[in-house]
Amino acid sequence: MDVEHHAPPPPSGPVPWDKDFAFRLLADMLRIRRMEEKSAELYGAGKIRGFLHLYIGEEAVAVGALHALQPQDNVVATYREHGHALVRGLSMNSIMAEMFGKREGCAKGRGGSMHLFDAATRFYGGNAIVGGGLPLAAGLALAAKLRNEDRVTACFFGDGAVAEGAFHEALNLAALWKLPVLFCCENNLYGMGTAIERAEAQTDLCVKAGSYGMAALSCDGMDIVDVHEKTREAAARVRAGEGPLFVEYRTYRFRAHSMFDAELYRAKAEVEEWKTRGPIHTFTARLKAEGKLAEEEFLALDAAAMKEVEDAVAYAEAGSWEPVEEMLADVTTPPEAAP
Amino acid sequence: MMTEEEARDVVIETLKNIAPEIAHEDLRHDRPLRYQVDLDSMDWLNFLLGLNKRLGIEIPESDYSRLITLDDVVDYLLSKVG
């Protein structure tokens, strides 16, 4: 491999949070991890089909960033969004049922893994066209601005989206109109199997975003402390009316792009090196070192996560299939429901 | 209570539902009905069902042998209703 990506040094320094908050974030990372592992297993068992993009390795980003938002904020995500949906407040039951294609799923089984949606938590998907969510986020923010709402729109996308025209158009519009958008770029260094150096002439993504006249900052996406602290600050600036802001999270996906790939595009050693910086165990180690976490407490959190996963699978299994007779529903609003 | 006249009207009307082409005045009331009107067993069942619906009387199969002519049917109805 002529392109190498070395992992950053392990995060250090004190965790600036009380035990309760630290536990919540650790618990959420564990919930995502256990749910994703189970999803991989269920995919193998044929229970989950279609494309399945796992978030394992990147948990610190969704957990750290989403805990910096408020309930009234909007979230727009990509097709690698199970973790975001979960942290945002969708029940694991409804996510699992959706991946099973069951009617009890958060999109009634119409969407599947890549299209998780939830109006109650203002979770706008689940967009599976790379870059497709960015213009939507600009529009959501435009609506909030015109309606004088205290509402930040956080838009997650990967480094691959940066090459799309939609990225540039949306950043330009958001900056031009000073829209309250938090552009959250999860840079896991590969657009599917193409290293960022092979896709971008300018690999410093903050430079690109900065060229549209917005503040841009980068953080260690493997360090939940860095993710959360920087995102909290960025969200506050957006909320204060500064206009859009761009945050790059430098992270790494431990598994294949979708369920399986031959991983010809990166070295095994590189993956192994990044795994040593896994966000869950580095955070756990820091908490233990500071005396904020005992092994039994960790095991209890993990056991709770696994129990939640088992329950979600049982819920999804017990779910029902939407009758084929209802298939044409939800294409357009039925005439009797229209005003 | 039902008069004989009324019973006869009900019978003819019910019959006409089954065999609309019959002419009332051509019917011999004392001759076997089913040969005159060409009623097959399905027609016959429907005819009796029609009477059952109009008058609410149950006609057991064992009574079929008493129902040969139009007069028989009228008498039978009167005995059941009266």
Add this chain to the structure above:
Amino acid sequence: MIEFKLPSLGADMDEGTLLEWKVKPGDAVKKGQVIAVVDTAKAAVDVECWQEGRVHELVAAIGEKMPVGALMATLLAAGETAPRRLGAGEAAPAGPAAPPLRRLISPAARKHAQELGVELERIAGTGPHGAVTLEDVEKAAAVPAEPPAAPVPPPAAPAADKAAEMRKAIAAAMSRSKREIPHYYVAEDIPLARALAWLSAENARRPMADRLLPAALLLKAVARALQRYPELNGYWRDGGFVPGERINLGVAVSLRQGGLIAPALLDAAAKPLTQLMQELADLVQRTRTGSLKSSELNEATITVTNLGDQGSHGVFGVIYPPQVALVGFGRVAERPWVDADGGLKALPVVTASLAADHRVSDGHRGALFLRELAELLQHPEELNR
């Protein structure tokens, strides 16, 4: 232009191979003259021509295998001249392809012609490419088919029209049947004492509206018996037997105004008696009010005719093509009966008959089928499943 086609030279001949032409183009041909030798499955046969004329073109080649009815040669009748053909080097006109040989008839015209009973063959088309249009049909309908020798009666009333049409359809189907299907017949007297006793008991405890007629029992028994003799249930198509996927009993229903229709009781073997009875009542009623579904009209795999308690002793029916069998029931009547131990009794008996297609089955199997039917009717309670 006279078309000389390969004649059918025997009931079992479907095709033939041309061995020799006995004439050449330009030869005069007399009626009855042998003009070709054709090899059939059985032997080489001299083929005669039954029309007079002059040979115009020999279409069939020596050694060519043709189906019966294939064009072999064309002849010119006396006084007829050959149609002009394109000479060598004379190009066919460019542009749109030559109009198809098929007659062009617009869908609306075809539908309307059928409604009016107008024969499309006698109508000249005035539409694009000479297609017959709706207007052509309407004009043709206003004019009688043949120059009338006597004053034409006014257009018949629709009901009479329909009856005439139905008569025509029955005539066509029955003629075809007798022309094409080699029928054989077998009959069997079946005692019905047990069946009728069971039926009386059953009906005594049912409300009037749910009463069963003997016909329902007979139909169910036929359907069950057919399960064991599938060669009676299906169609003769393209020279072979195609078994029916399900047992759909065509029930011959006579209409009060004359004529009959045999709509299908679908999948009769699989239905319990009560359902079968309800469907039968519904079918008869709809047949008489003329609201049948096309599937009911097309999907019968065998016909059952039941003359019922007004009818004759027995009936030997004509198979409705392309079906391959018909079961007939005569009147149920008390008849003398010798039972197993030699005693003589009066019992209700019905004569069941089978008319079947000898191309598909033989009398022996037909007789076994009737035996099975008789046996089934001795256990009426088992038919109620």
Add this chain to the structure above:
Amino acid sequence: MTRRLSYREAMREAMREALQNDPRVFLMGEDVGRYGGTYAFSKGFLDEFGPERIRDTPLSELGFVGAGIGAALGGLRPIVEVMTVNFSLLALDQIVNSAALLRHMSGGQFPVPLVIRMCTGAGRQLAAQHSHSFEGWYAHIPGIKVLAPATIEDARGMLAPALADPDPVVIFEHCGLFNVEGELPDNGDDCAVDIASAKVRRAGKDVAIITYGGCLPKALAAAETLAQDGISAEVLDLRVLRPLDDAAIAAAVAKCRRVVVVDENWKSGGLAAEIVARIVEHAFFELDAPVARVCAEEVPIPYAKHLEEAALPQPDKIVAAVKGLFA
């Protein structure tokens, strides 16, 4: 009482009314503000409604159409003007993959109440890249409604129900119609029309000419010529291209028995093909002649005037097609 106005004025009035009546409505697009609208549809709006609601956008179709979708999700009622259908190709991903699908993919949670307006069609010597008619493409997509106002009445009346529709509506305004003038019944404030049905614009009995949008005046002109030759042509204006009014199409076929479909889309795979297919499906036995189509020729629309005219449906082509259905 009627009053006379142009298609452009009707459209402008409709938008002004929408902006006045509903604070959620705003107009967004290239040069809708200071320039006054590419076709002057929004002239004076900037002064009246301000830059927040009359929003000039960069040349960024994918971006601002997507932003319109987001704004609709966020509770507004955007009217997004894409200058022409030609440029809508740059926004196609957002229209198809977001606007049309979001309601479905979210299991009914996120309908997109958005109106996208665009100018369509050829006839002004704008050459190949600026003369497209892609109504048929859009009408292919479940999840959006497609309208083609061809009359003053529809230009004035279709916008209000389109904005009231909870789902995305794409409105195609044919560039050849903008200066057409017509009478509008003076109904006070209520100009709304239905956006569900096709309308007979001229009654006839011998042949049905089925068309929409920019071809409607051509079809009416052809019908006039045919009338002089003794052929009574009915002209059916589809108005709504998705969902199609199957009943009206079948009724016209049943009445006239001969049909010519006129459409500025190319013939191959175009909307006319869909209409013919439906006629064959629903009204085959009513036909008394093959169905004919008059569509754009299979060529990119040429610049030179005579070639452009030859490439497009014209009244004389329609007349010829009709006559071809009679012997």
